[in-house]
Amino acid sequence: MIAVAHPDKMTPKERMEALLAGRPYDRVPCALHVRNQAGILAGINPWDCYFSVEKTVQTQIAAYEIFGVEELSVGPSLQGIAEAAGSKVIYPASNNSQYIGEVAIKQPADLAKLAVPDPRKDGRLPINLQALEILQDKLGSTLPIVTTIAGAFTTAGNLRGVEPMLREIYKNPEFVHKLLRFSLDSTIAYVKAAAKLGVEFYIAEPTASTTLISPKQFREFAFPYLKELICVIVELTGRAPTLHICGNTSKIWPDMVDTGAGILSLDNMIDLSVAKERVGHLIAISGNVKPTASMYLGTPEDVIRDAKQCLLKGYDNPKGFILALGCALPAGAPPENIHAFMYAVREFGRYPIDPARLQR
Numbered sequence: 001m002i003a004v005a006h007p008d009k010m011t012p013k014e015r016m017e018a019l020l021a022g023r024p025y026d027r028v029p030c031a032l033h034v035r036n037q038a039g040i041l042a043g044i045n046p047w048d049c050y051f052s053v054e055k056t057v058q059t060q061i062a063a064y065e066i067f068g069v070e071e072l073s074v075g076p077s078l079q080g081i082a083e084a085a086g087s088k089v090i091y092p093a094s095n096n097s098q099y100i101g102e103v104a105i106k107q108p109a110d111l112a113k114l115a116v117p118d119p120r121k122d123g124r125l126p127i128n129l130q131a132l133e134i135l136q137d138k139l140g141s142t143l144p145i146v147t148t149i150a151g152a153f154t155t156a157g158n159l160r161g162v163e164p165m166l167r168e169i170y171k172n173p174e175f176v177h178k179l180l181r182f183s184l185d186s187t188i189a190y191v192k193a194a195a196k197l198g199v200e201f202y203i204a205e206p207t208a209s210t211t212l213i214s215p216k217q218f219r220e221f222a223f224p225y226l227k228e229l230i231c232v233i234v235e236l237t238g239r240a241p242t243l244h245i246c247g248n249t250s251k252i253w254p255d256m257v258d259t260g261a262g263i264l265s266l267d268n269m270i271d272l273s274v275a276k277e278r279v280g281h282l283i284a285i286s287g288n289v290k291p292t293a294s295m296y297l298g299t300p301e302d303v304i305r306d307a308k309q310c311l312l313k314g315y316d317n318p319k320g321f322i323l324a325l326g327c328a329l330p331a332g333a334p335p336e337n338i339h340a341f342m343y344a345v346r347e348f349g350r351y352p353i354d355p356a357r358l359q360r
Contacts, residue, residue, distance in 0.1 A: 268326025
């Protein structure tokens with residue numbers, strides 16, 4: 001990859017703090033969470049990271065040393081809270097992501113049998129917390145150390161099964177709210193433990209996408225629990241988290257802002273210029289390089305072209321812009337495309353930005 005012409009003047013943590021505080025900063029920050037690719041290049045089997053504090057830490061440090069990522073990220077991700085509460089998670093030995101193999105709640109009556117998990121001993125939550133603590137100690141002064149958590153609606157789907165839960169929204173909404181309350185309480189228990197470490201929070205709520213539920217259902221079944229979760233995070237840390245919801249979220253952007261999130265992470269199907277116009281005066285936006293078409297299937301040139309278009313549309317967002325992907329980085333994305341992404345933000349995201357250069 002071609003070397004960047006000018007070195008950074010700020011650390012990633014300084015840059016992100018300046019953006020959120022409305023202070024000047026040197027260039028567009030970026031948020032790219034890398035796991036599998038860094039582990040493989042460092043000689044670590046991705047499967048081992050699920051169960052090893054040491055391997056998890058080594059993988060994240062490798063992501064920083066090999067790719068120069070500007071955030072380090074450790075779960076429990078989408079399935080972790082549900083797993084700690086009783087759902088069974090499958091961990092493929094190959095280079096693939098984990099998934100729910102068996103839900104904890106096969107019938108609504110099963111909810112009463114569950115207890116809020118203890119993050120110090122249940123599931124893989126202790127592994128996540130220990131890895132976060134080590135990373136915070138080693139690199140937390142330079143990089144944001146982030147823990148990714150699922151929103152209550154997504155965790156509820158991982159406990160009950162998404163299809164049964166969506167049916168019960170119509171047939172048994174009272175049960176769904178009880179399930180959401182349990183999911184939120186379980187998540188807050190983890191948040192309280194992680195907040196003591198000084199880490200940042202990233203909330204992923206893909207099941208609450210308006211491709212699955214209507215905006216009205218989002219406001220009834222997802223919004224209140226997101227708002228409460230974010231309120232707790234802000235009270236404990238003084239910092240508002242990033243919120244990501246997959247799909248075309250344009251109909252619920254005002255609701256997403258009203259949750260109290262600090263950054264909206266937008267899917268790659270979203271036009272950043274439209275989001276900037278509608279809510280950019282209210283909140284920082286993050287996105288939205290194509291994770292599949294560019295990062296996984298494309299070439300480094302495709303990644304750079306895509307990143308430049310995102311920078312062109314987002315760099316002047318009134319509340320700030322973070323270059324990121326439209327969703328999670330695919331496990332099989334080539335390392336050279338990750339290098340291209342990092343090159344693009346450092347080469348083309350430096351202020352003052354020349355829009356004409358981004359269009360070339």
